[in-house]
Amino acid sequence: xxxxxxxxxxxxxxxxxxxxxxxxxxxxxxxxxxxxxxxxxxxxxxxxxxxxxxxxxxxxxxxxxxxxxxxxxxxxxxxxxxxxxxxxxxxxxxxxxxxxxxxxxxxxxxxxxxxxxxxxxxxxxxxxxxxxxxxxxxxxxxxxxxxxxxxxxxxxxxxxxxxxxxxxxxxxxxxxxxxxxxxxxxxxxxxxxxxxxxxxxxxxxxxxxxxxxxxxxxxxxxxxxxxxxxxxxxxxxxxxxxxxxxxxxxxxxxxxxxxxxxxxxxxxxxxxxxxxxxxxxxxxxxxxxxxxxxxxxxxxxxxxxxxxxxxxxxxxxxxxxxxxxxxxx
Numbered sequence: 001x002x003x004x005x006x007x008x009x010x011x012x013x014x015x016x017x018x019x020x021x022x023x024x025x026x027x028x029x030x031x032x033x034x035x036x037x038x039x040x041x042x043x044x045x046x047x048x049x050x051x052x053x054x055x056x057x058x059x060x061x062x063x064x065x066x067x068x069x070x071x072x073x074x075x076x077x078x079x080x081x082x083x084x085x086x087x088x089x090x091x092x093x094x095x096x097x098x099x100x101x102x103x104x105x106x107x108x109x110x111x112x113x114x115x116x117x118x119x120x121x122x123x124x125x126x127x128x129x130x131x132x133x134x135x136x137x138x139x140x141x142x143x144x145x146x147x148x149x150x151x152x153x154x155x156x157x158x159x160x161x162x163x164x165x166x167x168x169x170x171x172x173x174x175x176x177x178x179x180x181x182x183x184x185x186x187x188x189x190x191x192x193x194x195x196x197x198x199x200x201x202x203x204x205x206x207x208x209x210x211x212x213x214x215x216x217x218x219x220x221x222x223x224x225x226x227x228x229x230x231x232x233x234x235x236x237x238x239x240x241x242x243x244x245x246x247x248x249x250x251x252x253x254x255x256x257x258x259x260x261x262x263x264x265x266x267x268x269x270x271x272x273x274x275x276x277x278x279x280x281x282x283x284x285x286x287x288x289x290x291x292x293x294x295x296x297x298x299x300x301x302x303x304x305x306x307x308x309x310x311x312x313x314x315x316x317x318x319x320x321x322x323x324x325x326x327x328x329x
Contacts, residue, residue, distance in 0.1 A: 032267045035309040037324060040171060040281055041087035041317040042294055043106060044078035045071045047137060047147070048315070051293070059112035061136040067146055072134050074104045075154045076164050086321030089169040089201075089311075094158055096181055099124040102158035102188065105133070108175060112136050114151075121176075128155050158188065167199070171251070174204025174212075182208030186215035194218065201251050201279065220279060222251040231258075238263035241272065249277040253313065255286035256295065256303050266305045281311035298323045 047067055049060040071078040079090045094102040103125060110116035114131040116123070134151030138144060161170070174181055185208070189197055201220040202212055209223040226246055231254075233244035241264075252273055254262065259282060262269050273280050284293050284300055294314040295301055301323050304312075314320045 032270065032307075032309050034307065037304075037308055038088045038279075038281075038311040039086055039317055039321060039324075040089040040091060040311055040313045041082035041085075042091045042313060042315045043073035043093070044075070044082040044087075044090050045069065045085065045317065046073035046078065046315065047071070059136070061113045062138055062142070064137050064139045066139045067137075070147065070150055072147065072151050072154060074106055074156075075133070075151075076156050076160065077154070079161065079165065079168075082317050083165070083168060085318045086324075087317045089171055090165075091171040091173060092158070092161060093173045093175055094185070095120045095175055096184055097121065097123060097125045097128065097157075099126070100184075101125045102185070103128050104156045104158055104161055106175075125157055129153050131155060162192075162196075166196075169199045169201075171201045171203065174202065174208045177205030177207050179207040179211040182211030182213075183215055186212045186219075189219060190216055203251055218249075220249055220251055220277070222253075226250060227253055231262075234262065238269075238272075241268075243272050243276040247273060247276055247278055250279075252278050252280045253283050254280060255283045256300060257285040266308055266310065270310045279311055281313040282308075283313050295320065 047061070048065045050063045050065065054060060069081075071081055074092055079092070082090050092104050093106045094104055095108075097103050098121075103120065103123075105120055105128070107113060107120060109119055110123075110128075110131065111118075113133050113136045115135045116128075116131045120128070130153070132149060132152045133155050134147030134149070135145065137147040139146070156164075158172070172185070174185065182204075185202065189200065189202075192200075197216075197219055201222075202209065203222040206223040206225045209221050209226065212219065213221055227250075230244060230247040230250060230252060233246055237244065259265050264272060270280055282295055282304060284295055294316070295304070295312050296314055296316040296319065298319075301312075301320060312320060
């Protein structure tokens, strides 16, 4: 008799717990106000390339697809076109220069995209300005270089980018794992008004992001390890509605195939992260190794929940913005 009562009580407790978890994480009774997704254009509008077998050191300019436009990533023109196409935020890559500035350029070295040689950060801004950043692009194995001569002087500094778009949002990518770079970036951003810093976000290596956060607590920032910690801890405890500290004042990147497993996805999850001061961006599917790239095709966009109002990370902002308009999302 006692065992029967025990199991009955245990069953009732588990039932109540299950009901609590379900109600606490369903989006059915907690719909968000209608809003369009926030589009983040990775590197602005860029030349596309064949991603098959691409690694960290692959020269993507040497495997570009036939160009549909003349825009070069990480340039003022590319960013302006990205915003015009529908981007709410543009991602930009930075490297420190020998004369105390930050150059906006993707590659660790100059050899792939330009006629220059060596590590990007070993040059002054003036030296980098003299390069042709369209020099190395080819879609036919080096027979022709359709963008050569069109990128001379187009590598901007971070100061130029921020002054050219004083009211636009940016995600700044620190390309190194050098803590000194985080400190230098903190010094640049700390000179900006607090409301301007709220339009900026930063991600990069663990050490520079930690240094940046230590010097500038109000900036949203993320590193690979902080994102991993955020998601794993949320998987473990998110059913309670509690947001882990690692997810606060951060950028939360969510692969589209992992998103449905997050407690409260989509609306409760988005509300919780926004309440913790963080921005959420959906990515393409994760399949191990490095994170996937963006949501770049209509098929991937169709995997988002109906009326999704979080962020979308994309390399094809023109395509995605058009698809969202057509689909009424």
